[in-house]
Amino acid sequence: MPNDLVVQEGQGGKLFLKRFILWPKQWTKYPARVPLIWSHIRYRQQNFRRLPNVRGVYAFVVKPGIAALRNCNYLMYVGKALDQTLRTRCPQYLAEEKLLKGRPRIKELLANWRTHLFLCFASVGGPKTNVTKAENDLLAAFLPPCNTRFPGRLSAIANIING
Numbered sequence: 277m278p279n280d281l282v283v284q285e286g287q288g289g290k291l292f293l294k295r296f297i298l299w300p301k302q303w304t305k306y307p308a309r310v311p312l313i314w315s316h317i318r319y320r321q322q323n324f325r326r327l328p329n330v331r332g333v334y335a336f337v338v339k340p341g342i343a344a345l346r347n348c349n350y351l352m353y354v355g356k357a358l359d360q361t362l363r364t365r366c367p368q369y370l371a372e373e374k375l376l377k378g379r380p381r382i383k384e385l386l387a388n389w390r391t392h393l394f395l396c397f398a399s400v401g402g403p404k405t406n407v408t409k410a411e412n413d414l415l416a417a418f419l420p421p422c423n424t425r426f427p428g429r430l431s432a433i434a435n436i437i438n439g
Contacts, residue, residue, distance in 0.1 A: 308413070310400055313399075315397055316395060316396040317394065318393070319390070327366055333397070333407065334356070334366055335397075338350040338392050338394075341392065353385060353420050353422040354414045354423060356411040358407045362397050366395055379424075
């Protein structure tokens with residue numbers, strides 16, 4: 277079963293089908309081992325200077341921004357800035373978009389939802405292992421459709437569903 281479907285509409289519009297895994301059991305198992313205080317920016321180059329120069333985790337989120345429905349968001353991807361700062365790591369996705377051999381799901385994310393794409397981020401203090409713990413906990417809870425690697429046995433499950 278294919279992961280995505282793109283249908284060309286009239287007047288240049290596209291309809292996108294994206295599969296999401298919604299697994300309440302994983303949500304209730306979220307351990308919150310690392311405290312996270314989130315901020316967000318619209319994913320645009322002029323906003324990158326607002327990113328902190330610290331390690332942390334981040335998530336790409338698509339926000340339709342219609343009908344005054346503030347909490348209607350689609351979490352698409354979770355990542356970490358471990359050996360770089362958030363300010364250094366997060367803008368690198370723009371360069372990846374232009375690469376011929378870039379990651380297909382990331383290229384799709386940027387190409388299809390750029391005008392509605394936000395970057396949520398949280399700094400992570402303490403040892404570097406805290407950043408990896410925070411990312412793994414978020415990946416296990418949300419199983420974002422644009423990620424390809426997940427902790428433990430979840431990789432096999434998510435990749436069967438997401439293709």
